[in-house]
Amino acid sequence: MNKTMDYLYNDPLASMREATVDMLQSRERGFSLPQPFYNDARLFALDMQEVFEKEWLFAGMACEIPAKGNFMTLEVGDNPIVIVRGGEGQIHAFYNVCRHRGSRLCTKDKGKVAKLVCPYHQWTYELDGRLLFAGSDMGADFDLNQFGLKPVSVRTAGGFVFINLSDNPPAIDDFLVTLEHYLEPYQMDNVKVAVESSIVEQANWKLVIENNRECYHCNGSHPELLNSLIEFDDTEDPRATDKYKDLVTRKQADWNGEQVPWQLKRFGKRNRLTRTPLLDGVVSMTMDGKPACNKLMGRLTSPDMGSLRILHLPNSWNHFMGDHSVVFRVLPLGPQQTMVTTKWLVHKDAVEGVDYDPENMRRVWDATNDQDRQLAEENQRGINSKAYQPGPYSPTYEFGVIDFIDWYAERMLCNLGGESVSLQLAQG
Incomplete structure (x- = not known):
């Protein structure tokens, strides 16, 4: 900024x-x-x-996005967030904001997609946030790699999904280890x-x-x-x-x-x-x-x-x-x-x-x-x-x-x- x-x-x-x-x-x-x-x-x-x-926020449960392409969304103040299950079961979190002109990508609370596609101009992102497609009208020098989705820190433990919007999230590991232990049964x-x-x-x-x-x-x-x-x-x-x-x-x-x-x-x-x-x-x-x-x-x-x-x-x-x-x-x-x-x-x-x-x-x-x-x-x-x-x-x-x-x-x-x-x- x-x-x-x-x-x-x-x-x-x-x-x-x-x-x-x-x-x-x-x-x-x-x-x-x-x-x-x-x-x-x-x-x-x-x-x-x-x-x-x-601070770390409770966002939702991992069971809500059980398979690849399942997503859930929430709003933290003015910040729309999307949490999606990617390849190999990994959970990703991003600002739910297209890097083209800022439209929200996912407009439903939950769903399943093959890719994250902006409904405005169809810019298309991989589930890991990489920009895959921006049409042919952006010019020959347009670099897809520079316009991936902005990530949000995400951690999971005991079926809980936590997110943090800061650049330097506070430590939470001790709690997550204990949460995992208490919810193991x-x-x-x-x-x-x-x-x-x-x-x-x-x-x-x-x-x-x-x-x-x-x-x-x-x-x-x-x-x-x-x-x-x-x-x-x-x-x-x-x-x-x-x-x-x-x-x-x-x-x-x-x-x-x-x-x-x-x-x-x-x-x-x-x-x-x-x-x-x-x-x-x-x-x-x-x-x-x-x-x-x-x-x-x-x-x-x-x-x-x-x-x-x-x-x-x-x-x-x-x-x-x-x-x-x-x-x-x-x-x-x-x-x-x-x-x-x-x-x-x-x-x-x-x-x-x-x-x-x-x-x-x-x-x-x-x-x-x-x-x-x-x-x-x-x-x-x-x-x-x-x-x-x-x-x-x-x-x-x-x-x-x-x-x-x-x-x-x-x-x-x-x-x-x-x-x-x-x-x-x-x-x-």
């Missing part, structure tokens, strides 16, 4: 960058953020530049998406994540979910009862017998994995607590596997049970608008109508997602008021929210200020 373009793109946010650093450095830890973080368009633009264009090469849904919440993406990171609200808002879910998932949680601790001890012995990992693992505040029981006698997140799918996942021999909970900031949380799994993806659409996509996974050989009923499988989380949407939207409406000021989080019930806000503040400060801000954080 030349200096003129750099000025046009970056200078309008220069003062907001300074203000954001000031607000984050002076914020009171353990409190919600100042109002602009939840509703200001300029700060939202910074969120997209400094978080969603620099599920044999993620043998799963499929049974059903999926997307809802748009009229709320800032951080409010969506904050709501997910606590169950303080569950008792008053999620009757369907609490048919199966225990509000906490750690015996060190100050709310954990002796009954819960006894249940954990029994279930961990069962999981050891199945050679299934369950230990709590953390990677800073960005990633968290732990297996925890559901309510005693409950084996799945269904209305009656019974399996939603008769065919168990992977090599598992019991449906009573509790829930393997996986957190990946900034945009995903997940539940893996014995019979099916539920994965969630969050993508910001605007300062006060967020898309939440939910996918229910089952064994690839499970037969709809025989082994599982999609409506039964999705009923709990359809209800929970809609309830969470209403909570986040009411939260947003209140925050927009001139009466709003940051309020205190409960260190007992909302420690997960505190961790998320701390992670967000640290990543924003480091990405905005580079080494100087990192040094200030270390010294402070």
